[in-house]
Amino acid sequence: MNRLNKLFANKKDNLLSIYYTAGYPELNTTLDIAEALEKAGADFLEIGFPYSDPVADGPTIQHSSQQALDNGMTLNLLFEQLKDLRKRVTIPILLMGYVNPIVQFGVERFCKKAAEAGVDGVIVPDLPMYEYETLYAGFFKDNNLSNIFLVTPQTSADRIRKIDELSNSFIYLLSSSSITGGNLDVSDSIEDYYKRIKAMQLKNPTIIGFGIADNATFKKACEYANGAIVGSKFVKLLETEDYLNKIPAFIKAIRPS
Amino acid sequence: MKYGVNEQGYYGDFGGAYVPEMLYPNVEELRQKYLSIINDADFKAEFDLLLKDYVGRPSPLYYAKRYSEKYGANIFLKREDLNHTGSHKINNAIGQILLAQRLGKKRIIAETGAGQHGVATATVCALKGIECVVYMGEVDMARQAPNVSRMKMLGAKVVPAKSGSKTLKDATNEALRDWIANPVDTHYIIGSVVGPYPYPDMVARFQSIISLEAKKQLFEHTGKELPEYVMACVGGGSNAMGMFYHFLDDESVKLIAVEAAGKGVDSGHSAATTFLGREGVLHGSRTILMQTDDGQVVEPYSISAGLDYPGIGPQHAHLYKINRAQYTSVTDDEALQAGLLCCQLEGIIPAIESAHALAQLEKMKFKKDDNVIICLSGRGDKDLDTYIKYFGY
CATH class of the missing domain: 3.40.50.1100 (Rossmann fold)
Structure with a gap:
């Protein structure tokens, strides 16, 4: 049981997660942002580590990644920053990023460092299931890290079952087949997709991401899943002045209760 | 073949299909169908004829x-x-447009560096009357301006890639993002022996x-x-x-x-x-x-x-x-x-x-x-x- 499992065991509805890119807009505010988000009521966080070629991301997160790299963010520095993580933050933390920086860092070493820092899970969009299973799953298990898989409206039922089997905390449902930063798809076909997933009665909770930007889209997502993730919209807040003090109002606007 | 690809898409330590889930169905569809399509007699006949009479x-x-x-x-x-x-880029473009037709795709995207693959792709799209969008780094568009004009004359839309170094790798990123957003009707004609399996093998076969x-x-x-x-x-x-x-x-x-x-x-x-x-x-x-x-x-x-x-x-x-x-x-x-x-x-x-x-x-x-x-x-x-x-x- 890691912190994610405990969270999902105790809370089933309206979970709110926030994504942000480490090293953006300033190099050394990674933990300040995490602390502020916890105080404001976020249930868990995804801290992105930047990559030069983020193919699954739209302009907002691309920009934050490039800026973070220009600021000097690296995986080594991020783990340095995370040394005090568990002195300051108690909610579950996931790291999110692309596979190449992890491969260069060493996958086993990455998992160990993440566990030492008190990280609970990892999201690597371009790490395929086959490579995860055959090469890396052992490192994740040894370090009590959850690997989070993505599901899109095009993912087949068989594959969703397999993902459910390999997952041990939650499944990340993409609200559409798109890059990050788009609008929430509210078409009939997308409703069918959520209903189809719900009817499968998966063993893992589901969290919806991509296109969640306000209370309306958050509520919509929570009708079908255990919660939702806000990314690009929050990264945009970080572009503004005095962003740390604006975090409570941001969270309240998305989830008023 | 001793040096060919294995069933998991690897050449020794290299290859595979490291794609986000959004691209998995597209890549998987190709993986399942590419060999049966390109080994089909009807495909071969059309490919050979076009290579002879058109190329x-x-x-x-x-x-x-x-x-x-x-x-x-x-x-x-x-x-x-x-x-x-x-x-040589035309060899692969002909092969992939015939494949795209047989997959029922209505729209083609491509990346290009020098513009040769973009021109080849725009050409085969004109030949088949299929919509074509080519991503090209902004820097490359400036240094290969004649090819940009050629693509436009051939009816393709040329979209500048403005991220990163504004060259081929960034054009490839943009094309991948387009494919993520258009997973059902679009085929991505990759121009080189790169990308997720089966592309490296497929392009090598056409070349x-x-x-x-x-x-x-x-x-x-x-x-x-x-x-x-x-x-x-x-x-x-x-x-x-x-x-x-x-x-x-x-x-x-x-x-x-x-x-x-x-x-x-x-x-x-x-x-x-x-x-x-x-x-x-x-x-x-x-x-x-x-x-x-x-x-x-x-x-x-x-x-x-x-x-x-x-x-x-x-x-x-x-x-x-x-x-x-x-x-x-x-x-x-x-x-x-x-x-x-x-x-x-x-x-x-x-x-x-x-x-x-x-x-x-x-x-x-x-x-x-x-x-x-x-x-x-x-x-x-x-x-x-x-x-x-x-x-x-």
């Missing part, structure tokens, strides 16, 4: 007499520059016509089954893989792949991937790429837009690692000088990409009767501005 194949294997005298061996040029649209012809043609010229050397330039590596393909299992044939050293391998302005790169993941496959210690992709440099890519195809990475092919590099200056020499000795203006392979001739030690095949992958019309500026004509 103008077989491309000649030209015995370059004055080169041969200069370098003391029998030098043959495989004339891909004479293909319709001016380079393998180069070596299939060359092998027969060499026999007609010399009565010999095999050459001593086969040489080609490598960016992503599609002309090289096409040129090597049917010689891979003939271990006596020395395969030479020439990368772009730019201003010099140690200058900080280079695209010599095997010299400067390490193993990692780029654009969907595990391969060798130029990157920082932190795993960020390094922006490459070459005067040749078609070689200005930070990785190489996974099969090349494998051939490099096991020493089946020799990877070397030549600088901008060496390539341009070789391009001019080709004009003056053989009356052929080569693409600057292909001129890299020609420049390697200067560094080789041949025996008198050695037969050497070099892939002249494209013609130099698109590079006239660069040549003119460099030599001051």
